[in-house]
Amino acid sequence: MFELRTDSRSAWDDQDEAVPPDSWGRRASPGRALPWGFALVVVLLVVGRFTLASRLTAPALQTWATVFVAICVQALPFLVFGVALSAAITAFVPASFWSRALPRNPAVAVPVAGVAGAVLPGCECASVPVASGLMARGVTPAAALAFLLASPAINPVVLVATAVAFPGQPMMAVARFGASLLVAVLVGWLWLRFGRSEWLRVPARPHGDGRKWTRFGEAMRHDLLHAGGFLIVGGLAAATLNVAVPREWLTAVADVPWLSVLVMALLAVLLSICSEADAFVAASMTAFSPTAKLAFLVVGPMVDLKLIALQAGTFGRAFAVRFVPLTFALAVLVSIVFGWSLL
């Protein structure tokens, strides 16, 4: 349906009285030239592969490129999976399902949605599009946000990985589960009480009335292009920091208890490691206290560079500037309480 746009635009160009579409005048009709442009790009890529690749060999650049590609490649299947699930929610699940499945009272729906996060076995890249799909389907934003925060941290895959990474410390996985769920529910409730609807942009989706599969494809394409671009932004930032900041700087502060918790929390934000792998990284930070490691595990799946980019892109900047600091502060506080009482 939308693909007719190029043709319709060129048809409109001739009519002076027609209201110009918003993209009017941004570029000359590129429609027909484009495939040839792409053919050229592909040829350049093939030529460049054999001429340039052997010259781009500075070790720092290569390391950066490897980490960047690794973050993208590793996140992409989860993103595609999450986007497919989200598109399926919008295309195949009727809106009435959610009003029946979730408790009517939003204050009760928040913890229910948080616990429901345990069933989505993925990392944080998958949860953002799924949460936006839920919102687009009329689920209370606060409940969808609780789901968004809880699911990457408390699903079985991540908990098993945590238990494996901390042999002999089963309380670490327990504390991670408890602290993450508590933070998700608290943030959900706070958003319910103090959040304003104008802060949150419930993502627009192409809602054509074509066949279900066409709608499914539309929704997937739309989400992939939005979330994918921001995932790249996050990947660029994370790769740069990963290569530019020596980790020894951070271990130098490991001895100061309060500072070490904050540093590990910040490190979780900067490194943007997938929640399925972060337990292994946390375990390798042997200089830090268990509470600091717990803060790393609780903050990481909820706030990190690629997530901030994804959330800002999906729900709007006004949302991200409020949601991210709130989540970060609560995650640090709750980790300290859990770490102090359990570990």
Add this chain to the structure above:
Amino acid sequence: MNRVTQNLLLTMLGCAVLRISAFSSTYLNYVKPGFRPFLIAAGAVLVVLGLAGLLQAFRSRGSSGQEEPRDHGDHGGHRDHGGPGDHEGHEEHEGHGDHGDHGGHGHDHSRGPRVAWLMFLPVFAIFLVAPPALGSFAAARSDTPPPRGQALSSFTPLTGKGPVDMPIGEFIGRAWDDGERSLTGREVRLTGFVVPSKRKGQWYVTRMQIACCAADAFPLKVAVKGLQAPPENAWVEVVGTWIPQTFGEMPNGVVYPELAGTDLARVDAPAEPYE
């Protein structure tokens, strides 16, 4: 970004993913081997999605486009399509008003967001830079000690004759944590790449260990003594015996187990560069 570009972008990204996963083992430079089916599936989904979109775009270009503009014209009001899902349509349009700053995300869904152009970066990176596995640069700059193996007492005795092939991680585990000291007097063969050491008379045979992807890699290093250092980053097989540490307790700072090298051979980089 118009419709054709969007779909070509998805197709190219899918091709790039398939190229490193289905048609070569390059993906092993970035992620764990178990990731392959997911990568292939994701790449295939992207290619199918992109090609289907292209097909739609070209097919509808042939037919007349009279109905669609009207559909777009009252997209904002959306009155024509009543029904159960209608209220959410209004919500999202209200939300849009405040966020005109967000590039390209207007009502017109045929134009993707500007940020989506960035998705060409990994495509270019894969085809142009072809990033190799992490090497001595990455290994030299992060000195965090790797996590210890799970069970401290589960090392099986080393049997058989001649040098035992052993992952570097296992060697480190046996060197530090094995109560039976099973490495004592045994010849072992380690495979890894060369990282120079600041201390004289030794170098490190190194393997990166990844938990999920190369972003979380940390180096597993064994200090080799008694052999001339090969060039940095070269892949080698080292045969030697463990030098038991002389200190009783682990000292502070990062220390590496030591190997008295007896034999050295240059080898090709393995397909699976990480442990």
